[in-house]
Amino acid sequence: MKYDLSQVYSRVFGLGMLAKLRRKVRGVIQRYGSNAVKRRLWNAEFSSGRWSGLENMEGDCLYPTLEKYSRGKAILDLGCGPGATAAEIRGYGSYTGVDISEVAIAKAQARNPLCDFAVSNIESYRPRREYDVILFADSLYYVARIPDVLHRYSAYLRPSGVFIARIKGVRPEWFTCTGFREHGQWARRYAVVSAIQQRCTVLEYQLFWYSDVIAVVAAAPLQR
């Protein structure tokens, strides 16, 4: 069979461009879409198995830090996904998980019948109590105004309470130098780190080198 190289190139390149465009559109919907549109998108992705890797996260780099701050205490997990964190960490007092996807929440509730779950948007959810730990495990990239979210939830942290965040795809220098203006593929991840630095005192952070660099950050809000 004879291949026309220019056709093969344009197909591969074209598909690459299309995939990039789809990723961009998806990112915009995830941040700025209406509640209903975001919910549909996440439900479809959880139903299709795209996020099945989140169902078992045994040994995740987040867990030692989370267990240290939550021993015997109350956790609010914002963007909790299908419930691996509640099932896999040890020693917490109580756990509330919130997610925009009812498909994810149904899995989370089935796996953790003694925990509380709510289907809600992080940006509008109103907690009914205060917590010792408020967790954002790879969920802050999806909100439009990250500093506002941190500010609002700081009112629901107990006096010695902390935010804990897991952030994928960071650059180590964001934690040691200032003055970055990241854009392109780094922009959202940098926005999360920068919002935490603006609104909080970073108590500790750890970096883990996998295919991406993953940061686990514990931070106390400047205002409560």
Ligand SMILES: C[S@@+](CC[C@H](N)C(=O)[O-])C[C@H]1O[C@@H](n2cnc3c(N)ncnc32)[C@H](O)[C@@H]1O
């Ligand atoms: C990458 S997954 C992380 C799930 C889980 N935290 C974990 O570490 O396995 C992001 C989660 O955030 C949820 N999410 C995204 N935007 C949200 C929003 N605006 N409000 C509530 N949940 C949201 C998604 O449904 C998804 O479950």
